[in-house]
Amino acid sequence: MTVLVFSEQVPTGNELLAKAREMAPVLGGQVIALAYPGSPGPEGFYKRGADRVIVPESPHLAGDVPLAENYSAILHQLCEEHKPSVVLVGSTRWGKEVAARLAGLLGCGCALDCTSVSLDAGKTLTVERLVLGGNAMSSEQMAKLPAVLTVPAKVIPCLPEAASPGGQVERKSFELAPPRAASLKVTPREVSGVKLDTAQVVVSMGRGVKAKEDIRIISELARALNGELGCTRPIAADLKWLPKEHWVGLSGTKVKPRVYVAVGISGQIQHIAGMRDSALIVAINKDKDAPIFKAADFGIIGDLYKVVPEIMNQLKTCK
Amino acid sequence: MVETVVVAKVTVDVQAVKMDADTSEPILKGVPLKVSDFDKNAMEEALRTKAKLGGKVRVVTAGPPEARDKLRELIAMGAEEAYLVTDARFSELDYAAVGKLLAAAIRKLGKIDLVLAGEASIDQYSGQMGPRLAGALGVPSVSYVRKLTPDKEGLVAEREMGDLVEEYRLPYPALVTLTKEINEPRLPNMMQIIGASKKPITEWRADTLGVAPAELEPAVRLAGLRGIVMKRRNVLFADEPPEAARKLVEALRGEGVLGGGQK
Ligand SMILES: Cc1cc2nc3c(=O)[nH]c(=O)nc-3n(C[C@H](O)[C@H](O)[C@H](O)COP(=O)(O)OP(=O)(O)OC[C@H]3O[C@@H](n4cnc5c(N)ncnc54)[C@H](O)[C@@H]3O)c2cc1C
Ligand SMILES: Nc1ncnc2c1ncn2[C@@H]1O[C@H](COP(=O)(O)O)[C@@H](O)[C@H]1O
Numbered sequence: 034m035t036v037l038v039f040s041e042q043v044p045t046g047n048e049l050l051a052k053a054r055e056m057a058p059v060l061g062g063q064v065i066a067l068a069y070p071g072s073p074g075p076e077g078f079y080k081r082g083a084d085r086v087i088v089p090e091s092p093h094l095a096g097d098v099p100l101a102e103n104y105s106a107i108l109h110q111l112c113e114e115h116k117p118s119v120v121l122v123g124s125t126r127w128g129k130e131v132a133a134r135l136a137g138l139l140g141c142g143c144a145l146d147c148t149s150v151s152l153d154a155g156k157t158l159t160v161e162r163l164v165l166g167g168n169a170m171s172s173e174q175m176a177k178l179p180a181v182l183t184v185p186a187k188v189i190p191c192l193p194e195a196a197s198p199g200g201q202v203e204r205k206s207f208e209l210a211p212p213r214a215a216s217l218k219v220t221p222r223e224v225s226g227v228k229l230d231t232a233q234v235v236v237s238m239g240r241g242v243k244a245k246e247d248i249r250i251i252s253e254l255a256r257a258l259n260g261e262l263g264c265t266r267p268i269a270a271d272l273k274w275l276p277k278e279h280w281v282g283l284s285g286t287k288v289k290p291r292v293y294v295a296v297g298i299s300g301q302i303q304h305i306a307g308m309r310d311s312a313l314i315v316a317i318n319k320d321k322d323a324p325i326f327k328a329a330d331f332g333i334i335g336d337l338y339k340v341v342p343e344i345m346n347q348l349k350t351c352k
Numbered sequence: 353m354v355e356t357v358v359v360a361k362v363t364v365d366v367q368a369v370k371m372d373a374d375t376s377e378p379i380l381k382g383v384p385l386k387v388s389d390f391d392k393n394a395m396e397e398a399l400r401t402k403a404k405l406g407g408k409v410r411v412v413t414a415g416p417p418e419a420r421d422k423l424r425e426l427i428a429m430g431a432e433e434a435y436l437v438t439d440a441r442f443s444e445l446d447y448a449a450v451g452k453l454l455a456a457a458i459r460k461l462g463k464i465d466l467v468l469a470g471e472a473s474i475d476q477y478s479g480q481m482g483p484r485l486a487g488a489l490g491v492p493s494v495s496y497v498r499k500l501t502p503d504k505e506g507l508v509a510e511r512e513m514g515d516l517v518e519e520y521r522l523p524y525p526a527l528v529t530l531t532k533e534i535n536e537p538r539l540p541n542m543m544q545i546i547g548a549s550k551k552p553i554t555e556w557r558a559d560t561l562g563v564a565p566a567e568l569e570p571a572v573r574l575a576g577l578r579g580i581v582m583k584r585r586n587v588l589f590a591d592e593p594p595e596a597a598r599k600l601v602e603a604l605r606g607e608g609v610l611g612g613g614q615k
Contacts, residue, residue, distance in 0.1 A: 217521050
């Protein structure tokens with residue numbers, strides 16, 4: 034049976050198509066890609082594994098903000114028509130909203146943020162997800178189909194681009210109920226240029242830093258190590274000392290630098306879940322029992338206000 | 353008057369989960385339960401809505417019988433009615449089943465204008481239940497809301513999505529999921545805590561809600577749980593700062609990570 038694929042992000046859509054292509058022969062069906070009307074080049078999905086590419090049309094899709102209500106209704110209608118076994122959606126915040134609402138409309142099973150999806154020859158579909166705040170990986174089996182799954186970007190490798198041009202993109206009009214939510218305003222948010230996910234060195238600070246001015250101490254250490262500045266959630270979300278691009282963890286950015294330095298960070302599981310793939314982890318904390326030390330290769334038990342300047346000295350004298 | 357219901361989850365305290373040294377499976381037995389963090393933000397927002405516009409604040413939890421005690425924390429905060437939807441096999445139920453129970457419970461409450469949920473629960477960190485319920489109930493919704501301005505006819509909700517700040521207007525009935533930034537949940541005082549211990553909690557089961565057992569057959573089954581074990585060197589320097597710093601920098605140089613320019 035059919036696999037239906039949807040992501041507003043073209044690269045993620047391409048990745049999901051690779052998984053759909055792998056599943057389709059087992060399920061004995063087609064791969065249908067629903068293209069997001071605002072995205073460029075929907076015909077490209079044919080080269081990445083789609084049998085059919087559909088671009089939705091409706092007067093209600095106009096406007097600058099896509100409503101989850103509309104897109105889950107479109108997917109719902111496609112589900113009624115094609116009876117897919119699996120709906121794969123890109124795991125962005127918006128994608129998860131659309132997918133979960135669709136699962137509510139269908140009353141079916143749904144798993145979000147799957148880090149692996151596998152279908153065995155007996156058509157048993159199993160996914161893995163991070164649960165318990167990052168403490169554990171759960172393996173979940175779909176006992177009934179259809180299932181709606183979301184998969185984050187860069188989990189599944191794309192298929193190489195096929196040379197054949199593929200078919201025609203189908204423009205399909207959908208009868209949508211007038212949406213009840215209305216977009217009032219969209220404003221760009223000020224974003225800092227920091228790119229944590231690709232940084233080789235990340236120096237992060239937590240609540241151990243007592244005043245906003247003291248961020249300087251940590252950012253100087255980051256600079257001395259040619260690294261980027263990261264932080265814990267309270268620093269970004271509660272105190273709002275740093276923009277959220279700096280926030281590392283389960284609900285922030287996941288990083289895997291060569292070196293991660295945690296300064297004044299207690300090491301709660303939700304923070305660890307965002308940095309434990311770092312090659313080398315260093316911690317500075319004045320509490321010898323802080324859980325961060327269990328996650329560290331090297332640690333200094335001490336007051337960061339005394340320790341960090343000493344490290345700066347060492348780095349200077351040894352250069 | 354805005355009739356509000358908070359859907360709140362009682363979960364294991366993930367901070368207290370330990371790993372079995374032999375099997376590296378998380379040990380869930382005996383782990384204390386707690387109200388999922390963001391659901392207290394949802395309760396706080398419900399209480400502020402009531403203060404502004406009137407109406408009743410209710411709370412509904414679907415959970416094991418032991419969830420009952422934790423529900424009292426939300427009554428102490430100010431919930432006027434509390435409902436526990438439970439089932440003897442609760443631990444086997446999946447999102448689809450729990451979603452059906454919660455949707456049926458909300459319908460049974462009668463006229464509801466506003467359903468508030470957390471952005472995500474601490475154990476699943478999924479963000480599924482809110483939009484799932486909105487789909488099942490056929491009401492409009494917005495997730496990840498960090499600022500909510502309700503009025504008599506509907507609400508304005510603000511959220512951050514990537515590089516954009518979006519503002520929506522929704523008519524009632526509507527469902528909104530809230531992030532932690534939205535407010536600071538109030539801490540009940542002693543009187544309120546004692547008062548809450550005497551308040552009744554209504555218990556509903558699938559049959560009271562008219563949900564047939566077949567509808568609760570899970571679509572998703574837990575096949576295994578594997579703890580993620582950290583293996584690190586744990587070399588600690590407890591010397592005076594200058595000495596500790598020297599040792600650390602030496603160690604880092606030994607690892608070849610102080611090359612510079614490797615950004
Ligand atoms: C669903 C959910 C998702 C979450 N997601 C994230 C996430 O993505 N990222 C995240 O970071 N958190 C997240 N959290 C929050 C997380 O649980 C912790 O609350 C948070 O990481 C703690 O931040 P912290 O270490 O800065 O502060 P604290 O826990 O307050 O720790 C401060 C540390 O600084 C040390 N310290 C104090 N003074 C000094 C000094 N002078 N010198 C040296 N050390 C000092 C203390 O010993 C302490 O260990 C999440 C929570 C939930 C419930
Ligand atoms: N069993 C439940 N009972 C009541 N509310 C729930 C339950 N599970 C999830 N929720 C609500 O849905 C939100 C998101 O949970 P989740 O989808 O598990 O991340 C929570 O913050 C709660 O508001």
